[in-house]
Amino acid sequence: MAKPKKQPRPKAVTPKGFRDYFGQDVTQRSEMLQTIAGVYHRYGFDALESSAVETVEALGKFLPDVDRPNAGVFAWQEEDEGDKGEWMALRYDLTAPLARVYAQHRNDLPTPYRRYAMGPVWRNEKPGPGRYRQFYQCDADTVGSASMAADAEICAMLSDTLEAVGIPRGDYIVRVNNRKVLNGVLEVMGLEEGETREAVLRTIDKFDKVGEAGVRELLGKGRLDASGAYIDGVGLAPEQAEPVIAFLTSRADDAAATLSNLRAAVGDSAVGVEGVDELEQIAALLDAGGYGSDRIVIDPSVVRGLGYYTGPVYEAELTFEILDEKGRKRQFGSVAGGGRYDDLVKRFTGQEVPATGVSIGVDRLLAALREKGRLGSVERGPVVVTVMDRDRMADYQAMVAELRSAGIRAEVYLGNPKNFGNQLKYADRRNAPVAIIEGAEEKERGIVQVKDLILGAQIAENATLEEWKERPSQFEVPRDTLVARVRALLEEQDVQV
Amino acid sequence: MAKPKKQPRPKAVTPKGFRDYFGQDVTQRSEMLQTIAGVYHRYGFDALESSAVETVEALGKFLPDVDRPNAGVFAWQEEDEGDKGEWMALRYDLTAPLARVYAQHRNDLPTPYRRYAMGPVWRNEKPGPGRYRQFYQCDADTVGSASMAADAEICAMLSDTLEAVGIPRGDYIVRVNNRKVLNGVLEVMGLEEGETREAVLRTIDKFDKVGEAGVRELLGKGRLDASGAYIDGVGLAPEQAEPVIAFLTSRADDAAATLSNLRAAVGDSAVGVEGVDELEQIAALLDAGGYGSDRIVIDPSVVRGLGYYTGPVYEAELTFEILDEKGRKRQFGSVAGGGRYDDLVKRFTGQEVPATGVSIGVDRLLAALREKGRLGSVERGPVVVTVMDRDRMADYQAMVAELRSAGIRAEVYLGNPKNFGNQLKYADRRNAPVAIIEGAEEKERGIVQVKDLILGAQIAENATLEEWKERPSQFEVPRDTLVARVRALLEEQDVQV
Numbered sequence: 003m004a005k006p007k008k009q010p011r012p013k014a015v016t017p018k019g020f021r022d023y024f025g026q027d028v029t030q031r032s033e034m035l036q037t038i039a040g041v042y043h044r045y046g047f048d049a050l051e052s053s054a055v056e057t058v059e060a061l062g063k064f065l066p067d068v069d070r071p072n073a074g075v076f077a078w079q080e081e082d083e084g085d086k087g088e089w090m091a092l093r094y095d096l097t098a099p100l101a102r103v104y105a106q107h108r109n110d111l112p113t114p115y116r117r118y119a120m121g122p123v124w125r126n127e128k129p130g131p132g133r134y135r136q137f138y139q140c141d142a143d144t145v146g147s148a149s150m151a152a153d154a155e156i157c158a159m160l161s162d163t164l165e166a167v168g169i170p171r172g173d174y175i176v177r178v179n180n181r182k183v184l185n186g187v188l189e190v191m192g193l194e195e196g197e198t199r200e201a202v203l204r205t206i207d208k209f210d211k212v213g214e215a216g217v218r219e220l221l222g223k224g225r226l227d228a229s230g231a232y233i234d235g236v237g238l239a240p241e242q243a244e245p246v247i248a249f250l251t252s253r254a255d256d257a258a259a260t261l262s263n264l265r266a267a268v269g270d271s272a273v274g275v276e277g278v279d280e281l282e283q284i285a286a287l288l289d290a291g292g293y294g295s296d297r298i299v300i301d302p303s304v305v306r307g308l309g310y311y312t313g314p315v316y317e318a319e320l321t322f323e324i325l326d327e328k329g330r331k332r333q334f335g336s337v338a339g340g341g342r343y344d345d346l347v348k349r350f351t352g353q354e355v356p357a358t359g360v361s362i363g364v365d366r367l368l369a370a371l372r373e374k375g376r377l378g379s380v381e382r383g384p385v386v387v388t389v390m391d392r393d394r395m396a397d398y399q400a401m402v403a404e405l406r407s408a409g410i411r412a413e414v415y416l417g418n419p420k421n422f423g424n425q426l427k428y429a430d431r432r433n434a435p436v437a438i439i440e441g442a443e444e445k446e447r448g449i450v451q452v453k454d455l456i457l458g459a460q461i462a463e464n465a466t467l468e469e470w471k472e473r474p475s476q477f478e479v480p481r482d483t484l485v486a487r488v489r490a491l492l493e494e495q496d497v498q499v
Numbered sequence: 500m501a502k503p504k505k506q507p508r509p510k511a512v513t514p515k516g517f518r519d520y521f522g523q524d525v526t527q528r529s530e531m532l533q534t535i536a537g538v539y540h541r542y543g544f545d546a547l548e549s550s551a552v553e554t555v556e557a558l559g560k561f562l563p564d565v566d567r568p569n570a571g572v573f574a575w576q577e578e579d580e581g582d583k584g585e586w587m588a589l590r591y592d593l594t595a596p597l598a599r600v601y602a603q604h605r606n607d608l609p610t611p612y613r614r615y616a617m618g619p620v621w622r623n624e625k626p627g628p629g630r631y632r633q634f635y636q637c638d639a640d641t642v643g644s645a646s647m648a649a650d651a652e653i654c655a656m657l658s659d660t661l662e663a664v665g666i667p668r669g670d671y672i673v674r675v676n677n678r679k680v681l682n683g684v685l686e687v688m689g690l691e692e693g694e695t696r697e698a699v700l701r702t703i704d705k706f707d708k709v710g711e712a713g714v715r716e717l718l719g720k721g722r723l724d725a726s727g728a729y730i731d732g733v734g735l736a737p738e739q740a741e742p743v744i745a746f747l748t749s750r751a752d753d754a755a756a757t758l759s760n761l762r763a764a765v766g767d768s769a770v771g772v773e774g775v776d777e778l779e780q781i782a783a784l785l786d787a788g789g790y791g792s793d794r795i796v797i798d799p800s801v802v803r804g805l806g807y808y809t810g811p812v813y814e815a816e817l818t819f820e821i822l823d824e825k826g827r828k829r830q831f832g833s834v835a836g837g838g839r840y841d842d843l844v845k846r847f848t849g850q851e852v853p854a855t856g857v858s859i860g861v862d863r864l865l866a867a868l869r870e871k872g873r874l875g876s877v878e879r880g881p882v883v884v885t886v887m888d889r890d891r892m893a894d895y896q897a898m899v900a901e902l903r904s905a906g907i908r909a910e911v912y913l914g915n916p917k918n919f920g921n922q923l924k925y926a927d928r929r930n931a932p933v934a935i936i937e938g939a940e941e942k943e944r945g946i947v948q949v950k951d952l953i954l955g956a957q958i959a960e961n962a963t964l965e966e967w968k969e970r971p972s973q974f975e976v977p978r979d980t981l982v983a984r985v986r987a988l989l990e991e992q993d994v995q996v
Contacts, residue, residue: 012556014602014847017587020550022600028546029536036533039526044903046881046910046929049525053517053633054551054619055573059509076552076587078575082625090514090573092589103519105511112928114913122551128579136550147913151892155913158900290893291900350511384543395648396787403655403788406541413543414652416611416644431609432543 019129020136026381031368034167035120035140038362041163042118042142045155050117052099054124058089060102062349074126076135092124096141097346097359104145105350114147120364143359145346150280153178153314153342153358154287160318160338160360161297167367168376173322174337177301179315180281181308181341186274187249187267191242201236202246209250209305218247252302257285260300280314311341316360320370334370338362383433384411385488388426389419390441397445401438401484408485410492429455435495436488440481449478452487456495516626517633523878528865531664532617532637535859538660539615539639542652547614549596551621555586557599559846571623573632589621593638594843594856601642602847611644617861640856642843647777650675650811650839650855651784657815657835657857658794664864665873670819671834674798676812677778678805678838683771684746684764688739698733699743706747706802718743750798754782757797777811808838813857817867831867835859880930882909882985885923886916887938894942898935898981905982907989926952932992933985937978946975949984953992 016022023031039049058077075094080087093099096119104115120140129135142159144152157176164174184206193199205220212220219225221243224235236243245267252263261282268274281300288298304317320334340360347355371377385405387398398414405412413432415425429437439451458475479487513519520528536546555574572591577584590596593616601612617637626632639656641649654673661671681703690696702717709717716722718740721732733740742764749760758779765771778797785795801814817831837857844852868874882902884895895911902909910929912922926934936948955972976984 011847011849012554012559014557014599014844015554016550016600016603017552017554017585020552022550023546023548025545025547028548029540032533032536032546036529039529043526044906044908046908048522049520049529050522051520051525053513053519055514055517055621055633057509057512057514060511062509076575078573102511103513106513112925116910116913124552136552144913149892149913151896151911152913154896155911287893287896291896347511350508352508395646396784399648399651399784399788409541411541411543413613414648416613416641416646416649416652428609 019127019134021134026378029381030371030377031138031364034368034371035138035364037167038140038163039118039120041159041166045116045142045159045162047116047118047142050100050103050119051121052093052096052103052119054092054122055090056093056099056102058091060350061091061093061098076124076126094125095123096121096139096361097143100141100143100145101346101350104355105347108347108351108355113145114152115145116142117145118142138364140362140364141359143357145357146355147358148344148356150283150314151287153280153316154284154291156340156358156360157284157298157316158288158291158293160316160340160362161293163362164318164337164367168371168374169320171296173374174297174318174320176298176316176318177304178281178284178298179300179302179304179308180277180313181311181315182273182277182280182313183264183268183302184249184277184308186269186271186277187245189271189274190267190269191245198236198238202238203309205236206246206250206305207309209303214247214251217250218243221246250303250305253300256295257289257300260302261285264302277313284314306336307339307341310343312344313342314358315339315341318362322374324373334373335366336363337367337370380433382435383429384413385436385438385492386425386429386432386434387412387414387438387440388422388429389415390422390439391445392419394440394445397440401440401450404485405488408489410485410488436491438484438488444478448481450481450484451476451478452484452491454491454495516624516631518631523875526878527868527874528635528861531865531868532635532861534664535637535660536615536617538656538663542613542639542656544613544615544639547597547600547616548618549590549593549600549616551589551619552587553590553596553599555588557847558588558590558595573621573623591622592620593618593636593858594640597638597640597642598843598847601852602844605844605848605852610642611649612642613639614642615639635861637859637861638856640854642854643852644855645853647780647811648784650777650813651781651788653837653855653857654781654795654813655785655788655790657813657837657859658790660859661815661834661864665868665871666817668793670871671794671815671817673795673813673815674801675778675781675795676797676799676801676805677774677810678808678812679770679774679777679810680761680765680799681746681774681805683766683768683774684742686768686771687764687766688742695733695735699735700806702733703743703747703802704806706800711744711748714747715740715744747800747802750796750800753792754786754797757799758782761799774810781811803833803836804838807840809841810839811855812836812838815859819871821870831870833860834864834867877930879932880908880926882907882933882935882989883922883926883929883931884909884911884935884937885919885926886912887919887936888942889916891937891942894937898937898947901982902985905986907982907985933988935981935985941975941978945978947978947981948973948975949981949988951988951992 061075075091077089077091079089118141122136123139124136127133127135157178161176165171188199193202205217208220209217216225220235221238222235222240225233227233248267252260252267254260254263261278264278268278285300304315306317307315317336318338319336322334323331324334326332338360342358344354344356346357387401389398402412402414415428417428435456437453437455439453444450453476461475558572572588574586574588576586615638619633620636621633624630624632654675658673662668685696690699702714706714713722717732718735719732719737722730724730746764749757749764751757751760758775761775765775782797801812803814804812814833815835816833819831820828821831823829835857839855841851841853843854884898886895899909899911912925914925932953934950934952936950941947950973958972
């Protein structure tokens with residue numbers, strides 16, 4: 003008889019480009035998002051959670067992100083009893099679904115509509131180091147208001163949000179620019195449209211990376227980049243490039259001086275003047291709201307997204323220094339960005355509806371909070387009640403029930419209790435601060451053993467320190483004082499840590 | 500010249516079978532999940548958030564849910580520069596990803612591993628009324644423990660969870676059964692395997708719907724169902740069917756009597772006796788933990804999932820009555836279910852790992868809380884500061900900033916302020932409790948108008964009531980008392996509502 007073919011076992015792997023989150027990576031993000039939602043809610047923004055799936059038709063074919071124009075979506079074709087139907091896809095951001103939802107429900111939604119949304123989005127990109135295909139976004143947008151007060155409000159809210167999650171004032175800055183000002187500068191240069199204009203726009207986008215001198219070279223003859231490759235320039239004469247450089251470097255000591263520099267840069271371009279007026283309104287509103295230049299500044303060097311947005315553009319940057327992978331100091335950098343886009347629902351309805359909004363990079367902001375020590379790096383585990391006597395499981399369950407009723411995280415060991423060493427190893431792996439032991443002898447005497455696992459670990463590390471000797475790492479307490487004594491010990495540990 | 504072809508506009512519709520959630524439908528679910536996570540955490544369960552996407556290989560082909568064996572997943576094939584790759588799919592539940600994650604990380608995870616997970620899952624089913632293709636699940640499982648203490652703990656936790664989210668004791672019951680007891684009954688009947696056994700199992704699954712008499716008929720000759728169709732029976736003689744009926748109806752006044760009935764039903768079947776012993780252990784542990792029969796009962800009539808699970812099975816049912824769509828009273832019914840399954844990771848590793856867990860039906864539980872009036876049906880909106888003078892937007896922004904600093908949800912009107920009526924209509928649509936008005940005259944006098952919109956609405960409805968006349972629906976207050984007066988008014992409204 004032929005041997006039956008063995009089915010190969012499936013591989014247990016996270017799909018490439020995806021991640022699993024464990025323990026406090028989940029809860030810390032969840033808490034941060036709750037805090038952000040609280041600020042957004044207080045500003046009058048309403049929650050929206052659209053479906054993760056959209057029709058490809060509603061999504062549109064391309065991502066708005068200029069860095070990755072060919073990046074794709076995860077898509078499949080509907081099938082109904084063999085008949086092929088519509089193409090569906092996972093959302094790639096939270097703005098495209100907002101456009102669909104607003105177009106669909108615009109008669110029932112208030113106008114203006116302030117909404118926030120948070121959740122995963124998916125990008126069908128080639129996975130790479132640090133490049134994930136599923137990640138969280140957290141957006142707030144105001145749809146249906148052309149007022150600069152909407153933009154100013156988003157900037158103020160972004161500032162409040164960063165402080166609410168634990169980035170102290172002084173460690174971040176919200177920077178504001180305006181696409182119309184740039185358009186005005188290009189108009190003054192005679193670059194209303196055409197290839198040169200596009201090339202200039204692309205060059206400006208590199209300002210963040212290559213700086214003023216680099217942009218000068220790239221607007222002119224070209225530039226030898228770090229890898230030794232020669233990058234052809236746009237080919238402008240130095241004096242032709244000057245207005246762009248003037249724009250990018252026009253930030254002065256205060257908003258009034260910056261705005262005056264920008265007015266000079268846009269000359270008599272109508273759109274340019276409009277852009278400077280808009281920035282002036284935003285600056286005045288923020289000033290009246292008490293948001294000084296220690297929190298929000300007009301800064302024409304913000305170029306990220308200038309190609310995508312149609313009016314004001316804003317970006318939140320963390321200004322404290324961290325060490326990069328090579329041990330060099332550098333600023334933490336951008337954690338949020340946004341701006342005004344006036345074609346949100348036009349694809350669906352034909353009507354232009356003004357909108358402005360911001361997106362927070364959830365993972366980067368979490369990383370920043372960890373960097374600042376605002377989030378614990380190792381979560382304290384539960385109190386572990388060990389099992390000395392398999393037949394008295396009910397006694398041990400009663401202990402954890404009492405501890406939990408007092409709000410103390412606690413669990414009973416549920417593995418095979420035979421080997422007591424395994425139970426302590428388990429407690430260790432759980433980062434348990436305390437283990438409880440009650441064998442037959444303890445039971446008879448009406449006491450339990452309380453083992454201080456944090457002190458125990460410290461003693462193991464610093465065996466010679468005299469001070470530890472005064473505090474025993476294991477002691478017995480009357481059974482009926484268990485909860486009180488464990489609570490006291492946990493508080494003592496909090497002070498020590 | 501030929502007219503350029505017009506691109507048809509995309510339709511703005513939620514994909515069929517999917518939903519969008521607005522405002523408090525999002526926040527109430529989020530709050531409920533936070534509360535549940537809090538209970539789970541206190542029990543020592545750790546959060547896990549796996550990726551929404553899995554390889555089809557890791558998921559396995561079929562859903563575990565016996566009701567819909569052919570239901571599918573949303574799947575697509577990876578593509579790398581034209582080359583077709585692996586098939587990927589959206590997760591259809593939270594158990595299959597747990598199996599993959601546990602198999603993948605079993606050497607780094609504690610054993611036993613208690614984890615909870617909450618999030619959307621996707622089913623590629625034909626959409627229908629009340630049948631959605633994306634919905635939330637909220638699971639807790641203990642992997643790697645064969646102890647009945649793990650099952651008892653899950654039942655206790657389920658009971659605590661229901662009370663924590665607002666289902667009072669007496670309005671729910673957690674019922675516990677055991678697949679091994681049923682196996683014992685079938686063994687006693689001589690139905691260890693084969694078609695008859697399968698037919699009996701399928702029939703038992705209908706006990707919820709057709710009751711004792713219905714199951715009797717279906718185990719025998721057959722039954723005329725409500726629609727008039729005749730359903731063929733299994734064909735057992737009445738006395739042959741008796742052990743199954745005895746099993747299903749063996750619940751007595753207390754656990755001891757129920758267990759004694761079950762012992763009689765399983766006779767000397769080894770697996771049956773094992774099942775009764777397991778139930779006895781669970782009952783003893785719950786009793787010791789103070790979970791009486793007002794919260795958790797041994798009830799052999801729980802049949803949902805008996806075909807899927809391998810040991811204890813549990814279900815939480817809400818016992819209060821609601822009116823169904825036809826106005827008839829009926830019990831709210833099941834909101835959570837689970838049980839023990841011992842083949843969780845065997846597909847991946849070849850090793851049997853015992854596991855037990857529960858899944859809460861998030862949407863049904865939310866519906867129940869709304870039914871019990873535990874969740875507000877209409878959320879109070881923000882305080883709306885109206886715009887009387889477009890040029891003084893900074894003044895209005897300063898007001899909302901003050902209100903927000905005091906923790907009061909507030910916003911300034913951002914639409915076109917020309918038509919004041921539109922501003923009040925907007926406030927109405929936002930369910931605003933209060934509107935603030937400050938025109939040029941008020942500004943000059945240093946006061947603002949406070950409009951009580953809730954009282955205003957009540958007066959509009961009950962114009963004749965004398966009592967309202969004592970309280971004006973609009974009054975003026977000094978500008979510098981704005982925050983205090985608005986807070987006082989909101990508190991007064993809370994009392995009135």
